[in-house]
Amino acid sequence: MPSRARADSAVGCRHPAIHRRQPARGAPPGARGVRCRAADRAGFAEDLAAEISGAYSFSSETNLREFLTKEFEAGGGSDANIYLRQQLDWYTHADFVWSPFHGKIGLFTAKLMHFDFYTAIGAGVMGLTVNEAGPDKTTPPKSAYKMAGNIGVGTMAYILDWLTIRLDYRHYFHEFAGKGGGLSYPAEITLGVGFFTPAPQ
Numbered sequence: 001m002p003s004r005a006r007a008d009s010a011v012g013c014r015h016p017a018i019h020r021r022q023p024a025r026g027a028p029p030g031a032r033g034v035r036c037r038a039a040d041r042a043g044f045a046e047d048l049a050a051e052i053s054g055a056y057s058f059s060s061e062t063n064l065r066e067f068l069t070k071e072f073e074a075g076g077g078s079d080a081n082i083y084l085r086q087q088l089d090w091y092t093h094a095d096f097v098w099s100p101f102h103g104k105i106g107l108f109t110a111k112l113m114h115f116d117f118y119t120a121i122g123a124g125v126m127g128l129t130v131n132e133a134g135p136d137k138t139t140p141p142k143s144a145y146k147m148a149g150n151i152g153v154g155t156m157a158y159i160l161d162w163l164t165i166r167l168d169y170r171h172y173f174h175e176f177a178g179k180g181g182g183l184s185y186p187a188e189i190t191l192g193v194g195f196f197t198p199a200p201q
Helices: 064-074
Strands: 005-013 019-021 031-043 048-061 081-083 086-107 111-130 142-158 163-175 187-197
Touching (some): 111 163
Antiparallel strands (some): 005 187, 086 111, 111 142
């Protein structure tokens, strides 16, 4: 079966962890963000494919830090220092994709729409911002890079010969980049569209 190449783009939201520490002025406030993800997949068998993906997070400040600080102090705590110890900025990964299930459904009793269910496993690099205020309360955030693995599942619905709708779940695993080490395991759900392009000759 000839191979097929496809470019997919998707957007998803992340929910960063909040960490509380003792007094340190100038801690960054809470953030909310959208992560934009793009991927390219090349199939080398009917059920098997290789995929390269990457994502970048766009963040904006919120009043989360102010809210948590007031709640902490209202509960009897002293001056609060609330900040994100680690924030995921971008990643790039390579995955092996297996599509064990294929099916089709009717649409308005007339048109049939095909779909695939697939699993994925791979590895890549995570770009992180680490914020450790430290005892001097002036330590600036720094960039860090960690190798990571990922597993996931997803499904694609084929709307047209060249267009799909894609829903993905990915769970990532990498070493925590801040002090103390440990394991970080962010997860994301993305919804996007895919476009088929001609396979390379």
